[in-house]
Amino acid sequence: MVRQRTRPGDGQPVRPPADDDPVGALLVRTARGDEPAFAELYEHVAPRVYGLCVRVLRDPGQAEEVSQEVLLELWRRAARYQPDRGTGLVWVLTVAHRRAVDRVRSAQARTDREERAAATATPRGGDEVAEQVTIRMEHQQVRRCLRALTELQRQAVTLAYYHGRTYREVAELLGVPLPTIKSRMRDALIRLRDCLAVAR
Amino acid sequence: MNRGYPFRRHSADVHTLIGPYVLDAVTGPERHAVERHRVHCPSCDAEIAELTATAARLADSTIRTPPEALRQRVLAEARRTRQDPPSAHADAVRRIGWHGWDAVAAVLLLVVFAVLVTYGVQQTRVDRARQQNAVAQSRQQDVAAVLAAPDAELVPTTLPDGARGRLVVSRSDDRAVVTLTGLPALSGRHTYQLWLVSGAGHPASVGVLDVGTRSTTRVVSGIAAAEAFAVSTEPAGGSTRPTNIWASVPLTG
Secondary structure (H helix, E strand, C coil), X not given: CCCCCCCCCCCCCCCCCCCCCHHHHHHHHHCCCCHHHHHHHHHHHHHHHHHHHHHHHCCHHHHHHHHHHHHHHHHHHHHHCCHHHCCHHHHHHHHHHHHHHHHHHCHHHHHHHXXXXXXXXXXXXXXXXXXXXXXXXXXXXXXXXXXXXCHHHHHHHHHHXXXXXXXHHHHHHHCXXXXXXXXXXXXXXXHHHHHHHXXX | CCCCHHXXXXXXXXXXXXXXXXXXXXXXXXXXHHHHHHHHCHHHHHHHHHXXXXXXXXXXXXXXXXXXXXXXXXXXXXXXXXCCCCCCHHHHHHHCCCCHHHHHHHHHXXXXXXXXXXXXXXXXXXXXXXXXXXXXXXXXXXXXXXXXXXXXXXXXXXXXXXXXXXXXXXCCCCEEEEEEECCCCCCCCEEEEEEXXXXXXXCEEEXXXXXXXXXXXXXXXXXXXXXXXXXXXXXXXXXXXXXXXXXXXXXXX
16 A cells, blocks of 8 residues: 555544544554654644543643553554554554553552642643633534533543543442443443434 | 353343443453453444444544654654564463562562652653743743633634644734644755735744744734734744745635
């Protein structure tokens, strides 16, 4: 496959591709040790990987460390990506989310975060403020679909995906029995799937 | 596979874990149970794949420009890192030969090493964070001021070559916040320069990126009179007039 440059849809290359899969194509090339393809892959996915890590870890320093691990894992394990099992972007985000969640759950990470917060009280960078505003303007769709869930469904998804909580912790936090929380998570994902697919 | 009641009860338990599994809200053993189960259950496997793609969309609302240093570190590290083979044998191989005192000694060594490294890294990080603090603070105030302006407006920004741009303009504040990411790499000692173009005079330079920089967020002043924002490619250090306009974004209308 000689693809000189992935063709971005109208200037929005980091959006999930509808029928084209530039990230998947770059992963396939990366698996063959193609360094320029990996550099291009970085440009496509780094803002998503880093953004997700910041959201889950709530600490730019640790998010940077975990992002580096994830991005290097993409280089090392690109050959594990199977194009027939989903788009490249989904694979990348699955790897990134799992890593971020593993880190947020480790006791060491918690201690580090607390120590650092006390030591430096780093202000939110300009990028963060800018991103928050533009996110508000640009990424209404996910928010709209999240709002369409029931309160319990939304909290379950938010605590699990964005805060890295286990379903047991979520059940405890929300005061709901375990079987209920497990099925609410699944129901919520099914509703999100339908909502996001319709609006696409 | 019909192995009777115990097996079926087990799969039913595993089945209820699909939602938590997709959200990474399970423990390690539960994760493995689901992964073993999906191999034998095509319908579960299809559902997990579909819901995993849905969960990935939740990351749509978290995109953020990473620090430029990350890119350099990742690409340099990749150059030095050997890639894994396609199969999953590596994990199994790693377990062979780990028994008895060998393992205990190795674990002790690792713990000592980890403690030393963690301490060193921690100190460096705290120092670095302190230095960045002052710079970030002043820039953050500028960015926040523009974004908080009552007339702040997101200007549609389409860039060539897969790059991404965002422009939030406040005419009352006479400033804009520009975010550029994924700028294509330039050959030789070339870089990007940012301009404001007004109807009458020459384009005014509002900043030059360092050579090799491919993303930036900055506050640009003097927006009120400008009709367009432009990005050009220039020799290192920038030019007084744009040499080669790479992208232009109209600000009026």
